[in-house]
Amino acid sequence: MIVIAHRGASAYFKENTLKAFKEAFNMSAQYMETDVQRSQDGVLVLYHDYALPDGRKIKDLPFSQLKKYDVPSIEELFFAARNFSVKINLEIKNDDNLYPGIEKQLFDFLNSAKTVNKEHLLLSSFDFETLKRVRALDITIKIGVLTRNFDVKQALSLNAYSVNISEKRINADIIKICKENNLKTFVYTVNDLSRARELEAMGADGIFSDFPDLISKQAL
Numbered sequence: 705m706i707v708i709a710h711r712g713a714s715a716y717f718k719e720n721t722l723k724a725f726k727e728a729f730n731m732s733a734q735y736m737e738t739d740v741q742r743s744q745d746g747v748l749v750l751y752h753d754y755a756l757p758d759g760r761k762i763k764d765l766p767f768s769q770l771k772k773y774d775v776p777s778i779e780e781l782f783f784a785a786r787n788f789s790v791k792i793n794l795e796i797k798n799d800d801n802l803y804p805g806i807e808k809q810l811f812d813f814l815n816s817a818k819t820v821n822k823e824h825l826l827l828s829s830f831d832f833e834t835l836k837r838v839r840a841l842d843i844t845i846k847i848g849v850l851t852r853n854f855d856v857k858q859a860l861s862l863n864a865y866s867v868n869i870s871e872k873r874i875n876a877d878i879i880k881i882c883k884e885n886n887l888k889t890f891v892y893t894v895n896d897l898s899r900a901r902e903l904e905a906m907g908a909d910g911i912f913s914d915f916p917d918l919i920s921k922q923a924l
Contacts, residue, residue, distance in 0.1 A: 705900070706910030708793060709733040710893050711752065715914035720750045721774045725781055729788045733916040735826075736785075737793040740778060740810065742803045743767040748778040748810060754797065763802065778810075782819040793826040793848060798834045807837040828868055835862055848890065854878050859887055866890050866909070871899065879907045 712724025713731060720738055728736050739752045747767040755761045756773055767777065778794075785792065798806055810827075814820050828848035829835050835847055839862050846865035849858060852873070859867055859882075866888035869878065874891050882889045892912035894900050900911050 705904045705908065706735055706890070707733065707916060708735040708737050708890065708910055708912045709916040710737055710912040710914050712736060712738065713914070713916055715895070718774060719914075720752055720776070722776050722780060722784055723774075725776075726784055728916050729785060729790055731917045733790055735791045735793060735910070736916075737795060737912055738781065739795045739797050740806070741797045742806055742809070743770055746809075748806075748813060749775050750778060750781060751775050752797070754799075754802070778813060779817070782817055786819045789824075791824040791826065793828060795850065796827065796829040796831070796834050796838070798829060798831050800831070801833065807834060807841055811841050826865060828866075832858060835864075839863065854881075856881050856885055856887070860885060868892060868912075871903065871911075874903070874906075874908065876906050883907060 709728035711719035713727035714724050717724040717727055725736065738750045741749055741751055741762045743749050743762065743766055744764050745766040749762065749767060749770055751762055796806060814822055822845060826846045826848045827838050828850050830850045835849065838847060847862050848866040848868045849862065849864045850868045854869060864887060867882055868890045871891045871894050879889050888909040890910040890912065891903055891908050894903065894911040894913050895915055903911060
């Protein structure tokens with residue numbers, strides 16, 4: 705079973721920060737997940753919510769301001785990861801096309817950065833139209849369909865690699881359908897070892913966890 709560090713080692717350091725990412729790398733995480741948005745001045749940044757705790761929106765703030773809240777850029781992530789073999793899941797936060805053109809901007813970076821191995825990437829999103837644009841830009845990149853309402857036809861239409869689904873919604877039938885259609889099943893967010901073992905027994909291919917050192921392939 706694959707263990708994906710959820711927003712880095714987020715049980716130990718503030719999520720989606722360089723400290724959390726580096727800790728996950730040092731814990732030999734096999735896979736790491738983070739969230740991609742865009743600052744007001746066009747920098748691809750890594751943050752989960754669309755707004756800071758004080759209500760100011762990520763899209764309305766320049767990167768210089770976001771850095772004061774420990775929000776890193778995508779370049780900083782891949783530079784930190786350069787000496788590790790970790791695979792990276794980038795979740796594109798783009799509901800209702802909030803960031804027009806973010807898909808092309810992301811690929812411009814991925815295709816040009818020397819620190820990126822595209823074979824080690826998984827791109828995901830809850831926004832289906834975003835994933836359609838991702839597939840149109842690259843026919844080989846791995847896509848993870850984040851879903852609250854499982855529909856295997858959507859995943860197959862994108863030639864997806866995985867279905868990423870909440871542990872509250874996953875069941876044996878969904879896992880069975882995914883396996884029958886050559887789709888991986890990645891389950892979020894699992895911080896209990898017994899639940900991880902249960903999902904492994906059900907046939908899930910991976911879990912997202914805030915504790916990459918406690919719930920690991922070795923522990924399972």
